[in-house]
Amino acid sequence: MSDVIRFGVSLSKGLLTRFDSLIKEKGYPCRSEAIRDLIRENLIRRQWLIGEEVAGAITLVYDHQKRGLVDHLMDIQHDHHKVIISTQHIHLDHNNCLEVIVVKGKPREVEKLAESLKAMKNVIHSSLTMATTGKDLV
């Protein structure tokens, strides 16, 4: 991707021992990867806060048999089609569906869409996953 830079971090022995045990448990191959993950989590939270372009996913669970619901969900999504990339639909059981809508755009627009879907009757669950387009975060 881009040039790799190396810098030094100083830590007490006690803190490092605890950190090494944590990242071993989580399966990290090395300290650098664990630290990059910690840094990226903070940067992504900030991207959503300050309004940079982001990517994410809205997860919905709803009862598709409720009259009019599927049409209504479709209408709202088309109203926001510019921030929606694609959707994936799973039939959980006879009534319940889980749908994941992958989104990309300005945080406020994506959050507005997630709220509209969540507020609908017979939508059992709706949550917004705040991810990233990955730019400058490799």
Next chain:
Amino acid sequence: MSDVIRFGVSLSKGLLTRFDSLIKEKGYPCRSEAIRDLIRENLIRRQWLIGEEVAGAITLVYDHQKRGLVDHLMDIQHDHHKVIISTQHIHLDHNNCLEVIVVKGKPREVEKLAESLKAMKNVIHSSLTMATTGKDLV
């Protein structure tokens, strides 16, 4: 779904005024739907805590050009194929992919899978959305 029951909630006028203004802003059709959502959020958090069967989504962002990464991601997913329902893949740009893995199973198994994926080198982002199978939550 099941029988509908109605019960009374008492509130101070000040608190109700603030609540009404909040749910209007969020687009709820009525107080009942807003309160059902608040209740369900708590119940879903508890389902994950006590280990009931849950559904959810793991969102990954990674650089597919990194040697061996795609194979490695595939291997880990196959090791956990029993909790994976399906995946959706988006090409964000020349290098970066966003992938959503829909999962269903015991919370600990799903969390283990999410952690393994997150710890991998060149996985830029991984987060676990804690949703529900919808049973008894309509």
Next chain:
Amino acid sequence: MSDVIRFGVSLSKGLLTRFDSLIKEKGYPCRSEAIRDLIRENLIRRQWLIGEEVAGAITLVYDHQKRGLVDHLMDIQHDHHKVIISTQHIHLDHNNCLEVIVVKGKPREVEKLAESLKAMKNVIHSSLTMATTGKDLV
């Protein structure tokens, strides 16, 4: 406090059964109190978001033996004395102190203070509890 209003909430039997079991476990005396708590949590989150006057607490853990740290912490607090009401200090062990700073004011000012304290060397932990002045939330 103010007049009490009563309104009806409708729920499926399955959802109500689960909710009743959750609030019994948490020790709530009745459904109304549990629902008032859910509503207030949301309203308080929004007060912090939109910038209403709030109250809260900053919890610090630090090593008081580090040269200059106590003076430095004191200086920063005096720079923000308008949002600080009082502090409470506990000697955790020979080196470590836990200090709770009760704050009241605009969210941004309080958050700025919390960040400044957190960023200081030898401050081991700092977190901001988002509470409320209680106005209109009884």
Next chain:
Amino acid sequence: MSDVIRFGVSLSKGLLTRFDSLIKEKGYPCRSEAIRDLIRENLIRRQWLIGEEVAGAITLVYDHQKRGLVDHLMDIQHDHHKVIISTQHIHLDHNNCLEVIVVKGKPREVEKLAESLKAMKNVIHSSLTMATTGKDLV
């Protein structure tokens, strides 16, 4: 405190530039301190999860004029006196009080106390700040 160890972290130039800008904004004196904070946040979360001895603070907001409430709050606190170190009380206005209870002990006991207080009628707000005794985290 204990011996200081230094190790290297490798990062892409793009990621480092973003990180440097974030920590400058937050007021960190150097990268090491920012990274130590990220590490400690994760370790503290884990201490609460696995049940190590922790320290923390319970923040309450309540209306002291409600009949019996102050006595009741006192009773519950005495039932849990082993995990309570001290409290700080602020008179927010004519009716509302903010109280911070500093706690130390096993996470489950502290959480149980926080839940009991939160469930009480006329307690407007209760939240638990998960901090640390500071051991091995300097």
